[in-house]
Amino acid sequence: MTRLTSTRLADGRELIYFDDPGSPERDPGSLVDHRDLPPRADPGELRYDALSGEWVAVAAHRQSRTHLPPADQCPICPTTPANPSEIPAPDYDVVVFENRFPSLxxxxxxxxxxxxxxxxxxxxGRCEVVSFTPKHTGSFAELGETRARTVIEAWAQRTExxxxxxxxxxxxxFENRGAxxxxxxxxxxxQIYAYPYVTPRAASLGAEAGKHFDDSRGRESLTSSILKAELQDxxxxxxxxEHFSAYVPFAARWPLEVHLVPHRQVPDLAALTGAERDELAHVYLDxxxxxxxxxPTPTPYISAWHQAPLDPALRESGHLHLQLTSPRRAADKLKYLAGSEAAMGAFINDTTPESVAARLRSVAGASTRAGKTTTGIPEGASA
Structure with a gap:
């Protein structure tokens, strides 16, 4: 099992080591932050936008946060004599710690x-950083399944x-990947954000989910219904x-967009079983x-875990899912949010979901499921 070890950084922020199963016991020296850090600042400010009914965080202190430092000054690489970083240990597997420059x-x-x-x-609120690996270069996709499983355990534990x-x-x-x-x-x-309010996107999704849940008299979540329809099509x-399926949504907003959905309705990552977490490590890397x-070059993306808000009115109908999106619409072109999207929230997609799904199926071998292989298209469905 993943082993957790909690400690405090020099300014009082919490840091938790999540060590892979079978890792040796952690050296007590890796728990001590020897830096001389200034006291933590007070929280920023939340302001209410009466026009939209939404909260806006004002965090001017983030202007001074670290920005694309050279590798030898990276704040989340393991500590060395030349680089006393945010992580006191000379080595680690996965680490979660409170952000030094939090929005909340x-x-x-x-x-x-x-x-x-x-x-x-x-x-x-709370803003935390999740470092997936001690290696400065690479990406989540290059992790082994054991390490990916440790990250999932960290997400689940921190969610709870x-x-x-x-x-x-x-x-x-969530993860932002790419310059x-x-x-x-x-x-x-x-990163992980813990909000003191329900975000606008979650409120919108939750309202639609609640309507469907009520209309079905509590028998089916909206996400389950959509997954069933996508599987049929x-x-x-x-x-x-066995436990998860992935599809490009019928009304995808982004040039590249994939939803990864657990077959069982669960509100969040903490509610997944051990078997579901094991499979998630495999399919997410896939x-x-x-x-x-x-x-030919790495694709920038935002990996967003939509978990049910804690509001009971939204949680009962909530259904965990991953939304993986990229603005990349061609090898040398990005989609930028212009007037229609940025000002009106009315998206215009430059690709068709069907062609994107076909391309994503074509770039990997068949997936193994219960002793047989499947490309993700149900037998008899149109390709």
């Missing part, structure tokens, strides 16, 4: 009640822990395994490798 937190609490124009409050914090209403693990996406560190890593399926196989 470090204090936790609730947003103001009955907000209106001019309402503001502390930017409560952060969900229990006062005022937290939604937990969001084109706007990463500030090249080292393979992701078959043209947009990418892969099908998807990322397919994405990178489309072009």
């Amino acid at each position: 937190g470090p204090a936790v609490g609730s947003t103001p009640d009955a907000p209106a124009w001019g309402t503001s409050g502390p930017a409560f 822990a952060l969900s229990a914090l006062p005022g937290v209403r939604q937990v969001f693990p 084109e996406i706007g990463v500030t560190l090249h080292h393979p890593h992701g 078959g043209r947009r399926m990418v892969l099908e395994a 998807l990322l490798k397919r994405l990178d196989a489309l072009y």
Whole structure:
């Protein structure tokens, strides 16, 4: 089993080592941060946008955060005498720690009640960094299945822990990969945000999910219904395994977009069984490798885990799923959000979901499922 070891950095931030199964016991010296760090700043500010009914975080202190440092100054590489980094150990497997320059937190609490124009409050919440590997170069797709499984265990454990914090209403693990996406560190890593409010996208998805759940009298989630329809159609399926299936959605917004869905309705990563987490490590790596196989150079992407918010009204109908998107529409072209998308939220896709799914099926061998192989297209479905 994955072993967890918690410690505190010099300024009081929590850091947790997640060691692969079979790893040796952690040296106590790897738990001590010898740096002289200044005290942590107070939270930034949340301001209420009365026009949209949405919260906006104001985090001016993030202007001074580290931006694309050289490899020998990377803050999430293992500590060396020349580079005392955020991670005190000379080596590690997976590490999660509180962000030194958070958009939310470090204090936790609730947003103001009955907000209106001019309402503001502390930017409560938690922002954490998840380092996938001690290696400065590479990507998640290059991890072995054992390490990927350790990352999944970290996501699940942190989802459960952060969900229990006062005022937290939604937990969001994600990864930004590639300079084109706007990463500030090249080292393979992701983040986890614990929001004190339900984000606009989660609220919108939750409203539609709730309607379907009520209409079906609680017998079926909207995500389950969509997966069933995609499996029947078959043209947009990418892969099908025992516990998970992946497809390009019928109304994909991005040039590259894949949804990875557990067959069983669960609200979040913490609710997955051991067998489901084992398979997830395999199929998630498969998807990322397919994405990178489309072009001669690595594909930038955003990997977003949509977990059910903690609001009971949204949680009952929630269904965990991954949304993997990339703005890459050709080997040398990116999609930028222009007027229609950025101002109106009305997306225009330059690719067809069916052609993207076909390409993703073609760049990898058949997937193994229960002793047989499947390309992700159900037998008898149209290709």
